[in-house]
Amino acid sequence: MGSLDNYVDTSSQPGLDGLLAELPAQHMEPLWLQMEAMVPPHPNPNAVSHLWSYQQALPQLLRAAKFVPAEQAERRVLMLVNPAMTSPHSTDTIYGGLQIVNPGETAIAHRHIAFATRFIIDGEGFTAVEGQKMLLQRGDVVVTPTWHWHDHGNESNGPIVWLDALNLPLFRYARVHIAEPYSDSRYPSEPVDQTPWRMPWAPVQKVLDSSSEKYSIYHYTQPNGKPLSTTVGMQAERVAAGASTDVLYHPSSYLYHVYEGEGSTEIEEPSGKKLTLDWQSRDTFVVPAASRIRHINKSASQAAYLVAANDRPFLQNLALCRTGDVL
Numbered sequence: 001m002g003s004l005d006n007y008v009d010t011s012s013q014p015g016l017d018g019l020l021a022e023l024p025a026q027h028m029e030p031l032w033l034q035m036e037a038m039v040p041p042h043p044n045p046n047a048v049s050h051l052w053s054y055q056q057a058l059p060q061l062l063r064a065a066k067f068v069p070a071e072q073a074e075r076r077v078l079m080l081v082n083p084a085m086t087s088p089h090s091t092d093t094i095y096g097g098l099q100i101v102n103p104g105e106t107a108i109a110h111r112h113i114a115f116a117t118r119f120i121i122d123g124e125g126f127t128a129v130e131g132q133k134m135l136l137q138r139g140d141v142v143v144t145p146t147w148h149w150h151d152h153g154n155e156s157n158g159p160i161v162w163l164d165a166l167n168l169p170l171f172r173y174a175r176v177h178i179a180e181p182y183s184d185s186r187y188p189s190e191p192v193d194q195t196p197w198r199m200p201w202a203p204v205q206k207v208l209d210s211s212s213e214k215y216s217i218y219h220y221t222q223p224n225g226k227p228l229s230t231t232v233g234m235q236a237e238r239v240a241a242g243a244s245t246d247v248l249y250h251p252s253s254y255l256y257h258v259y260e261g262e263g264s265t266e267i268e269e270p271s272g273k274k275l276t277l278d279w280q281s282r283d284t285f286v287v288p289a290a291s292r293i294r295h296i297n298k299s300a301s302q303a304a305y306l307v308a309a310n311d312r313p314f315l316q317n318l319a320l321c322r323t324g325d326v327l
Contacts, residue, residue, distance in 0.1 A: 043270045043290035047091040047253060048084040052098075054121075054282035058161075061100045065159055074107035074152070076100055077164060080255075080284060088168040091253035091286050093311040094232065095168035098284075100161050101125055106153035109182035115229040116144045116166045119257055119307055121282055123160030127152050128189035129197050136160065139201025139259060141220055141307070143228050149187045163257050163284060165309035167231040196223050201259070204236050205305065214243035215295070227313040237295070239263065239304045244296040251321055252310040253289040258282060261297060261304025268292040 011018050023029060031038065060078060068076045077097040080090045090096035098121075101107065109128075118127070120140040127134050127142050129150045136142060142162075144150045154160050171177035199220055208216045219227070220234040227233045239245060239261070256265070262280045269275075270290045277285050287293055289311075297304040315321050 043251065045092045045253065045270065045288040045290065046085050047082045047089060047286060047288040048273075049267045049269060049275055049277060049285070049287055049291070050083050051277045051279060051283055051285035052080055054280075054284070057098055057284075061098055061161060062159075065100045065102050070102065070105045071108075074110070080286070082286060088166075088172075090255050091169075091311070092289060093167065093169050093253055093314060094255050094286075094309055095164070095166045096255045096284065096286070096309070097164040098161065099164055100159050101152060101154040102159050103154050103157055106186060107151050108185050109149055109151035109187040110179055111147050111149045111182070112179035113146055113177045114166045114168055114171065115146050115232055116164060117228060117232060117234055117309060118142045118144075118165070119163045119234075121161045121163060121257070123154070123158055124156040125152065125154040125160035127198075128187060129195070131187065131189045132192045132195045132197065133189040134192065134195055134198040136162075136198070137200075139204075141199040141234055143197050145197070145229065149182055151182075151185075151187055151189075163255075165232060165234075165255050167229070167311075167314070170231060170314070205238075208236060208238035208305070209303070211238070214240040215245040227316075229313060230317055231311065231314040233310050233312045235308050235310060237306045237308070239295045239297040239306075241302055242297060242300040245294050247292050247294050249290075249292050250310075250312065251290045251315055252312045254287040255284070255309040256287065257284045257307050259305040259307055261302060261306075262299055263295060263297045263304050266294045266296070 013021055057078060064076050077099045079087045080096040081087045082089050088095040120136050120138050122138060125136045127136060127150060129144055130148050204218050207218050216238045218236045221227060258279045258281050260281050264276050264278045266276050267287055268291060269288055279285060
């Protein structure tokens with residue numbers, strides 16, 4: 001039974017057409033009809049380039065802050081959904097969202113498998129991770145590593161807004177993500193002056209400004225020099241006044257935020273589609289994987305600063321980056 005030597009074709013529908021007709025019922029498909037999709041001639045991300053204007057998003061955030069109760073402060077997020085995909089995809093691998101916390105509010109303490117990084121856009125507040133309470137202000141990058149107890153709050157007189165970047169899309173494939181609430185609303189914490197989980201803006205800008213080149217880049221790292229996580233990294237970039245970068249390339253996808261400045265980014269997606277996104281301070285935009293980009297600073301007097309979450313560590317840990325991929 002099953003020996004190749006004794007096999008006799010007893011199919012009711014002979015020939016290739018019969019074979020193709022019978023395969024679906026056995027949950028099989030012919031690879032030879034889908035080779036181009038499985039092994040394409042160039043990277044083929046589902047995500048497309050897109051920009052979210054902060055001027056348009058902020059009124060919606062303020063409305064959410066008014067109508068969504070404090071008990072849901074941790075969920076009071078406007079997800080940045082890629083036009084070619086569904087949530088939680090801002091890119092194929094990165095989730096982005098704009099979150100607002102009102103004065104006096106505290107999100108319920110919890111932990112989750114997903115890694116999260118946050119860039120503070122406006123206002124002041126705090127994040128506490130594993131008992132270390134960090135004060136937050138504009139320009140800070142804050143991380144909450146996987147399975148670390150954390151909560152957020154706002155003890156100031158105005159709202160705080162930040163950009164979330166998480167590796168949530170990866171859990172559409174690795175279905176192991178869970179979250180757990182803490183037994184109390186707050187995890188016990190004490191203020192700290194320094195912590196590896198908060199990276200203020202001033203030292204980063206100092207490094208960027210120390211370069212005499214028209215374009216400089218800074219990669220956020222842990223104290224040991226490794227990326228912030230195994231899946232999501234963060235970088236900051238400076239484009240000198242009136243300057244434009246050379247064409248930049250890396251197979252990563254990017255969730256960009258404009259810290260300061262006004263300009264545009266020319267993008268050539270892997271499909272060959274070309275477009276230009278015009279941006280200003282506090283806007284957020286995404287660049288699909290394996291795109292070629294060029295930043296242009298429209299100001300003749302001031303440098304432009306951008307920060308970006310990327311999936312570089314994820315690609316590097318799987319050895320999917322080629323030599324020369326440098327952005």
